[in-house]
Amino acid sequence: MAADGNDSYQDLNNPNTGIEMTVPAGEPTSDAPVATNDVFAAISPSAVTINTNGPFMRRISTDGHSLPSFGGYRAGSFRARVLQLLHEVGHLVITGTSLAYKEITVGKGKNKQKRHLPYRSLNSLLPADKDKPSLSMENTDKVFSACHSRIEELVPR
Numbered sequence: 001m002a003a004d005g006n007d008s009y010q011d012l013n014n015p016n017t018g019i020e021m022t023v024p025a026g027e028p029t030s031d032a033p034v035a036t037n038d039v040f041a042a043i044s045p046s047a048v049t050i051n052t053n054g055p056f057m058r059r060i061s062t063d064g065h066s067l068p069s070f071g072g073y074r075a076g077s078f079r080a081r082v083l084q085l086l087h088e089v090g091h092l093v094i095t096g097t098s099l100a101y102k103e104i105t106v107g108k109g110k111n112k113q114k115r116h117l118p119y120r121s122l123n124s125l126l127p128a129d130k131d132k133p134s135l136s137m138e139n140t141d142k143v144f145s146a147c148h149s150r151i152e153e154l155v156p157r
Contacts, residue, residue: 018056090126
């Protein structure tokens, strides 16, 4: 993201996407968050983009077509935006980690060797759903079920 945030707002050429976020799938073992029973950790996204032609920013797309609702909330509405933000936060909540290995090559020429680098695969509250519309809807439904009553209490200021 740019320091001034200008790169955070772009037309993603997909009117069904409100927010797009890039989240790391794993961390070196020494940097992995600690997550145990009933204790959660969080990670930071490497990029967040709000779609200027999507349902977070607009109620109707620039080509005049209606945009999808979120949890029954109209696109672009205050509650739809809250639900979309909570959905994205769900990807950042880490519920556990798993030990995994990544094959890397070290050295050059005759000294080139393949080694297995240990890292922790991150298990998030909501699984990654980029380019998976049905999983994204399922994730939104989970957030809606857990947060609906609190979202309904919110009053835009």
